[in-house]
Amino acid sequence: MTEHHLAQLNIGRLRAPLDDPRMADFVRELAPVNALAESSPGFVWRLREEETDDATGLRPFGPDILVNMSVWESYDALWAFTYRTDGHLEVLRRRASWFVRDPAPTLVLWWVPAGTAPSLDEAVERLARLRADGPSPEAFDFRSPADPPGATAT
Amino acid sequence: MTEAEIDALGLLTDPLRRALYRYVAGQDHEVSRAEAAEAVGAQRNLAAFHLDKLVAARLLDVRQQRISGRTGPGSGRPAKLYRRSTRQHTVQLPPRDYETAAHVLAEAVERHGADAALYAAAREEGERRGAALAARAPDADIATLRSYLGECGYEPVPDEGAGSGQEAAGPPDRVRLRNCPFHTLAAAFPPLTCGMNLELLRGLLAGAGCSGLSARLAPESGRCCVEISKTNEN
Numbered sequence: 340m341t342e343h344h345l346a347q348l349n350i351g352r353l354r355a356p357l358d359d360p361r362m363a364d365f366v367r368e369l370a371p372v373n374a375l376a377e378s379s380p381g382f383v384w385r386l387r388e389e390e391t392d393d394a395t396g397l398r399p400f401g402p403d404i405l406v407n408m409s410v411w412e413s414y415d416a417l418w419a420f421t422y423r424t425d426g427h428l429e430v431l432r433r434r435a436s437w438f439v440r441d442p443a444p445t446l447v448l449w450w451v452p453a454g455t456a457p458s459l460d461e462a463v464e465r466l467a468r469l470r471a472d473g474p475s476p477e478a479f480d481f482r483s484p485a486d487p488p489g490a491t492a493t
Numbered sequence: 494m495t496e497a498e499i500d501a502l503g504l505l506t507d508p509l510r511r512a513l514y515r516y517v518a519g520q521d522h523e524v525s526r527a528e529a530a531e532a533v534g535a536q537r538n539l540a541a542f543h544l545d546k547l548v549a550a551r552l553l554d555v556r557q558q559r560i561s562g563r564t565g566p567g568s569g570r571p572a573k574l575y576r577r578s579t580r581q582h583t584v585q586l587p588p589r590d591y592e593t594a595a596h597v598l599a600e601a602v603e604r605h606g607a608d609a610a611l612y613a614a615a616r617e618e619g620e621r622r623g624a625a626l627a628a629r630a631p632d633a634d635i636a637t638l639r640s641y642l643g644e645c646g647y648e649p650v651p652d653e654g655a656g657s658g659q660e661a662a663g664p665p666d667r668v669r670l671r672n673c674p675f676h677t678l679a680a681a682f683p684p685l686t687c688g689m690n691l692e693l694l695r696g697l698l699a700g701a702g703c704s705g706l707s708a709r710l711a712p713e714s715g716r717c718c719v720e721i722s723k724t725n726e727n
Contacts, residue, residue: 422683
């Protein structure tokens with residue numbers, strides 16, 4: 340049985356361009372938060388644009404929409420990093436000051452075979468699926484987690 | 494369900510059982526029978542009997558652990574280690590279900606993107622509580638605050654200067670909170686609930702006139718995600 344890791348994509352519509360003073364705090368937090376993710380238990384991989392350290396230059400959803408994609412060993416590892424890491428919860432709390440609220444889901448989770456990195460195209464598709472059909476084992480969110488493929492029900 | 498909960502809480506009317514529960518719940522580590530017995534000044538077998546009653550009522554959890562290195566015949570029975578159960582016991586008479594109400598309200602706040610309104614309301618509630626505290630205890634210092642937060646169920650880690658010797662202690666210039674009073678809500682709506690709690694506590698500090706103290710998010714699993722500390726310039 341193949342082991343699976345958890346992939347996540349989240350997107351956010353910027354309130355202002357990244358060089359705008361209103362975004363200064365967000366831009367300042369980027370590198371430290373990325374470093375925090377990498378040093379967190381269960382971190383596997385994160386998306387970077389070629390020759391840069393982050394994914395802020397990748398805009399598959401439109402010129403003002405940032406993407407963030409990463410892979411984690413487990414749901415619990417990603418949950419703990421997202422919501423129980425000093426430095427990250429504070430950034431989440433302030434999210435609304437940097438990103439326009441979107442009533443549709445902006446985060447999608449899905450399982451990938453361990454050792455593979457998902458493509459941005461696939462991630463875009465997964466989010467579209469969650470938005471169209473609601474949570475399923477192929478595209479879910481923190482509120483409706485799905486077990487990895489082949490996991491025995493507990 | 495309610496009958497079982499009332500039975501569970503009824504167990505705590507026995508003073509020795511209550512002392513054992515309080516002691517185990519107050520520790521940051523798992524507690525052996527010997528440690529618990531010594532802490533409450535009871536005979537070990539008697540303490541063991543009551544500890545297991547508390548486990549049966551799901552007020553405590555127990556884990557068996559072999560003394561390291563010893564295996565096979567003659568290695569003795571595994572030691573039992575106790576800690577507070579993660580199970581939440583709620584008795585409200587007449588029956589009330591504010592928890593469901595809180596989850597539904599939080600969902601509505603999130604759907605509507607009304608975080609800012611929630612934080613503002615929390616801040617004002619905190620300020621009212623702080624003003625009430627100040628009326629009762631003018632010039633509230635960090636010790637006053639710690640005891641007030643204890644009354645509110647946050648279970649502050651005692652100041653290491655307080656020196657009970659038995660409990661885990663924290664540095665005197667910081668207040669770490671061992672219990673999240675909004676636990677199930679915080680698990681379902683983390684940034685929203687922790688943000689609300691942060692504003693409640695910031696409001697409390699402001700309302701109580703604790704200008705030398707500040708609150709910030711310092712999340713840690715199984716605890717309250719807010720930390721209060723003395724501000725640097727003070």
